Amino acid sequence: xxxxxxxxxxxxxxxxxxxxxxxxxxxxxxxxxxxxxxxxxxxxxxxxxxxxxxxxxxxxxxxxxxxxxxxxxxxxxxxxxxxxxxxxxxxxxxxxxxxxxxxxxxxxxxxxxxxxxxxxxxxxxxxxxxxxxxxxxxxxxxxxxxxxxxxxxxxxxxxxxxxxxxxxxxxxxxxxxxxxxxxxxxxxxxxxxxxxxxxxxxxxxxxxxxxxxxxxxxxxxxxxxxxxxxxxxxxxxxxxxxxxxxxxxxxxxxxxxxxxxxxxxxxxxxxxxxxxxxxxxxxxxxxxxxxxxxxxxxxxxxxxxxxxxxxxxxxxxxxxxxxxxxxxxxxxxxxxxxxxxxxxxxxxxxxxxxxxxxxxxxxxxxxxxxxxxxxxxxxxxxxxxxxxxxxxxxxxxxxxxxxxxxxxxxxxxxxxxxxxxxxx
Numbered sequence: 001x002x003x004x005x006x007x008x009x010x011x012x013x014x015x016x017x018x019x020x021x022x023x024x025x026x027x028x029x030x031x032x033x034x035x036x037x038x039x040x041x042x043x044x045x046x047x048x049x050x051x052x053x054x055x056x057x058x059x060x061x062x063x064x065x066x067x068x069x070x071x072x073x074x075x076x077x078x079x080x081x082x083x084x085x086x087x088x089x090x091x092x093x094x095x096x097x098x099x100x101x102x103x104x105x106x107x108x109x110x111x112x113x114x115x116x117x118x119x120x121x122x123x124x125x126x127x128x129x130x131x132x133x134x135x136x137x138x139x140x141x142x143x144x145x146x147x148x149x150x151x152x153x154x155x156x157x158x159x160x161x162x163x164x165x166x167x168x169x170x171x172x173x174x175x176x177x178x179x180x181x182x183x184x185x186x187x188x189x190x191x192x193x194x195x196x197x198x199x200x201x202x203x204x205x206x207x208x209x210x211x212x213x214x215x216x217x218x219x220x221x222x223x224x225x226x227x228x229x230x231x232x233x234x235x236x237x238x239x240x241x242x243x244x245x246x247x248x249x250x251x252x253x254x255x256x257x258x259x260x261x262x263x264x265x266x267x268x269x270x271x272x273x274x275x276x277x278x279x280x281x282x283x284x285x286x287x288x289x290x291x292x293x294x295x296x297x298x299x300x301x302x303x304x305x306x307x308x309x310x311x312x313x314x315x316x317x318x319x320x321x322x323x324x325x326x327x328x329x330x331x332x333x334x335x336x337x338x339x340x341x342x343x344x345x346x347x348x349x350x351x352x353x354x355x356x357x358x359x360x361x362x363x364x365x366x367x368x369x370x371x372x373x374x375x376x377x378x379x380x381x382x383x384x385x386x387x388x389x390x391x392x393x394x395x396x397x398x399x400x401x402x403x404x405x406x407x408x409x410x411x412x413x414x415x416x417x418x419x420x421x422x423x424x
Contacts, residue, residue: 042169063376160283174269
């Protein structure tokens with residue numbers, strides 16, 4: 001019987017989500033606190049897009065949310081990563097979370113009393129400042145909370161629950177927008193934000209390990225130099241930029257819902273949730289992800305698959321088929337994200353992790369903003385379907401050419417995790 005039990009546990013661990021990091025209280029609180037608040041964040045993201053489209057009737061304006069958020073993400077993401085390597089990461093996470101919360105309150109005030117497009121854009125920019133620093137800080141904390149051998153599992157849990165929140169947030173967004181409007185969405189976000197504040201407050205002190213560098217221009221340059229000197233790390237960023245900037249159709253969801261699905265808020269919610277829905281499924285069945293050895297080649301073809309499924313979704317006429325195809329792309333995106341994150345966390349020493357996570361967040365969050373801008377501008381110029389389908393095809397072609405042209409990335413295999421101090 002004991003052998004049978006061990007066999008079943010081994011099968012589950014090989015093929016399904018590894019939940020061992022949840023036994024660590026600090027990580028568990030951080031994970032679930034972030035997941036709850038991220039539901040609210042996604043709810044706000046859906047509401048912002050819908051509110052901008054309602055005020056302007058223009059996909060170009062929705063696409064402009066991309067650059068409005070991108071500039072703070074780039075500036076404060078890079079600088080915030082350097083700060084995270086020089087100060088107590090717990091305090092930094094608390095301060096930046098409060099900045100994001102204040103921006104949500106501004107969106108709430110605007111929705112109920114002003115409906116001013118410029119105030120809305122300003123609040124989005126301020127929210128991006130808080131998120132740009134808190135997100136890399138939060139991820140840089142993970143290797144301090146869990147043993148080195150559980151870092152990939154912790155990353156998968158982080159992405160899976162984040163993706164689940166990205167499903168629930170937009171679906172809830174469609175329901176809330178239909179019944180309470182954008183203001184109600186922002187109110188729910190403001191209330192859920194308490195979860196991440198509580199989780200951050202319960203963390204231990206997380207002072208820098210090893211030699212710390214003052215969080216100035218030199219620290220940022222050192223981080224960028226580290227990336228440029230390592231082609232595997234550099235390419236992990238490049239392929240993600242290609243995936244998001246060329247193929248992400250997020251800015252086109254409001255127009256697609258309006259023109260193809262009779263303006264249904266629920267259709268808009270399903271479209272907004274579809275990629276994350278596939279990522280949740282990918283996370284549940286992620287036991288095999290850590291066993292793939294040729295991860296450079298695998299990353300290249302997984303991102304090409306993402307581009308092709310997005311292109312196919314742009315041609316589908318039924319809502320269920322659009323959602324299913326985007327979900328297939330989300331499955332591929334989850335696998336890609338786990339591999340890219342683990343590359344950074346296994347290559348970098350602790351004193352460099354904040355800066356690398358800052359760059360990672362700039363790419364992960366900035367790439368979609370570039371994608372929003374590309375999609376909105378292209379749709380305004382050539383129409384919805386060419387902008388959507390063309391972006392997906394271009395992504396697939398570009399990532400195969402670029403990904404297979406760098407020998408070190410093409411031959412990359414994960415090396416054993418370095419020992420890291422863990423606070424439990």
